Amino acid sequence: MANKKIDIDPGEAKEAILGYCRKKGALAAGVADLEALERIAPAGHRPSDLMPRVKSVISLGVGGQTQGAWTLPAKAMSFFGSTEGRAYTIAYGLAFMIERQYLERSVYCPPDIDPELGSRVPLQSIKLHAELAGIGARSLAGDILLHPEFGYMYFASVFTELELEPDKPMETNPCPAPSCTDMYKKIGQTPCMKFCPVQCLSGSISEDGKQADMKYDMAACAEMTQQYETLATVLAGAMNADTDEERSAMLHRPENKTLWYKMSVGSGGLLAQCFECMRVCPIATRAPLADPILRAEAALERGED
């Protein structure tokens, strides 16, 4: 776009951009190494596949739910447990901020599925962006990113033609926590593995307490976290029912009626509704700044209001 160019100090620009993210509520933000992203992401899912002249990928993370949320039943969490909308809002605003302030094309990276590839393949790996930007490390819980201070976050990305200095991935991985290693030594499973409702997680921990391997049955996980995938099966079952009574039961049984409710109110609760691996994760729930209470207590200790 920009016919007019302005002098930009890349260091100052990066500071302003990351400062914007924090001011708007992000707990962490960073810039991913574009060259590494292009090399790691498979063809069709590289940043340049979406934005050909992209020069920088900015990743930001917002905190998960309140501390109180973890005390609620899973069926309540299934409606409101995710907080990713806040991350998307910040990223959306950031793209506008960069264009307005630096006259360089920028875009909120859609976190959605690739419409040509079914329901399980995203356009981009927001996770990879965040990992390379140094704001999360892969856990034994299906590679959900964890942060040593903020625990479990939701991520969003912005692509821009503004060139920014990349950050590095985190130097250490907080997963597994020492208590998880202790449990693994006793029973061969960490809490996330043990309490997964579909047993989609397995793996091993090395003698020095690091992740040796992580196995994730994503298809099984989808049965708990991608309720929208149920819809086609339910509708096909109703259409193919042998009797009117069977058809009626298929459409009106309680768990299926929930689907119609969620669809009619536009509920985000059709995806990412299972939190059982994170509920038992000591990093997600008890990292020093994992929830608003812990962050407020830390601020009070620092003498802030």
Add this chain to the structure above:
Amino acid sequence: MAETSFHKAYGVSEDMVTELGDEIFDLSHNKQTRIGDAVREMDWDAIEAGRAGMGLTDGQIAERLELEVEQVTFIRTLVEGQRFHTGHYKRLYKLGGGKRYRPERENE
């Protein structure tokens, strides 16, 4: 499952789905195995060595099985739907508030 107009459109027979469905599903990222922490450590050899374990794209599977990409996508998504258990979700409704999943409680 009988062949449909969609099978024909993608050049896929039901025999192909039967013969290749499981293999395509297992090669895809429906099943993921990560060794170590290669991306965080930027260990390029390990990243390359771990690609297949983390799941291949439809294009990579097509190359390996000598199929068209669209054929792989069609078979993969078909099998994903066939394997999806809609009944497991209700397990969630019994959890939380201090209660954790225990396989032995499944038949209670």
